[in-house]
Amino acid sequence: MSAVPAQPLPARRPMTVADLAAIMAIEAQAYSHPWSHGNFVDSLAAGHIAEVLEDDAAPIGYFVAMEGVEELHLLNLTVAPQHQRQGHGSALLAAVLGHARARRLATVWLEVRAGNALARALYARRGFAEVGLRRGYYPARRGREDAVLMRCDLAPPVVADAPLAQRRPAGEGRALD
Ligand SMILES: CC(C)(COP(=O)(O)OP(=O)(O)OC[C@H]1O[C@@H](n2cnc3c(N)ncnc32)[C@H](O)[C@@H]1OP(=O)(O)O)[C@@H](O)C(=O)NCCC(=O)NCCS
Secondary structure (H helix, E strand, O other): OOOOOOOOOOEEEEOOHHHHHHHHHHHHHHOOOOOOHHHHHHHHHHOOEEEEEEEOOEEEEEEEEEEEOOEEEEEEEEEOHHHOOOOHHHHHHHHHHHHHHHOOOOEEEEEEEOOOHHHHHHHHHOOOEEEEEEEEEEEOOOOEEEEEEEEEEOOOOOHHHOOHHHOOOOOOOOOOO
C-alpha cells in the first residue's frame, strides 16, 4: 500500500461574496475586459446559479448562469490561467449542463468572443452549435468585437415521465421504438 495520500479533487460549491476577492484576481488575469466586482455582486443578489471550483481552499475556476423560461444563459465560465488545461473548464461546463437538465430546461445559451477560438471549440465539442452573431457586442482593445451566439439543445425528458394516459399498454407494439 502506498504511503502517499491521494490528492483530493477540486470541489465544487456555491459562490459567495467572500470569494469575490480571489475571483477578481482571476478575472484580471483571464480577460482583457474582466467582469467588475459589481457584476458578480449583482448576479449573486439576483439568485443566478454561481459556483466555484475550489482547490486548497481557494477558487481556481467558476461559472455564473442565469435561469430564464425553459432556458439557461451561461454568463461567465473561467479557469485561472495556471490551472487551465487540466479538465476544469470541461468539468464546470458539465456542471452547467447538469443544472439545466436537473431543472428540465430545454436550452443553454452563451455568447463568446469571435476571436476566442479555444472556448468556441470547447463549447462545440460539448454539444453547442453556433447559431448567430452579435456585431460589436464586446469592448475590445481596439474598438469592438463580435460575439458568437451558441446554443445547446438538451434532450427532452424520458418517456417514463409522460402522463400515464400517454404510455403504451404493456405488450403493445415493438419493444424498441
Ligand atoms: C475556456 C476555459 C474556461 C477552458 O478551461 P480549461 O480548464 O483550460 O479547459 P479544459 O482543460 O477542460 O480543456 C478543454 C479543451 O480545451 C483544450 N485546451 C485548453 N487550453 C488549450 C490551449 N491553450 N490550447 C489548445 N487547446 C486547449 C483542451 O485540450 C480540451 O480539449 P478537449 O475538448 O478535446 O478535451 C479557459 O481557457 C479560460 O478560463 N479561458 C479564459 C476565459 C474564457 O475565455 N472563458 C470563456 C468565455 S466564453
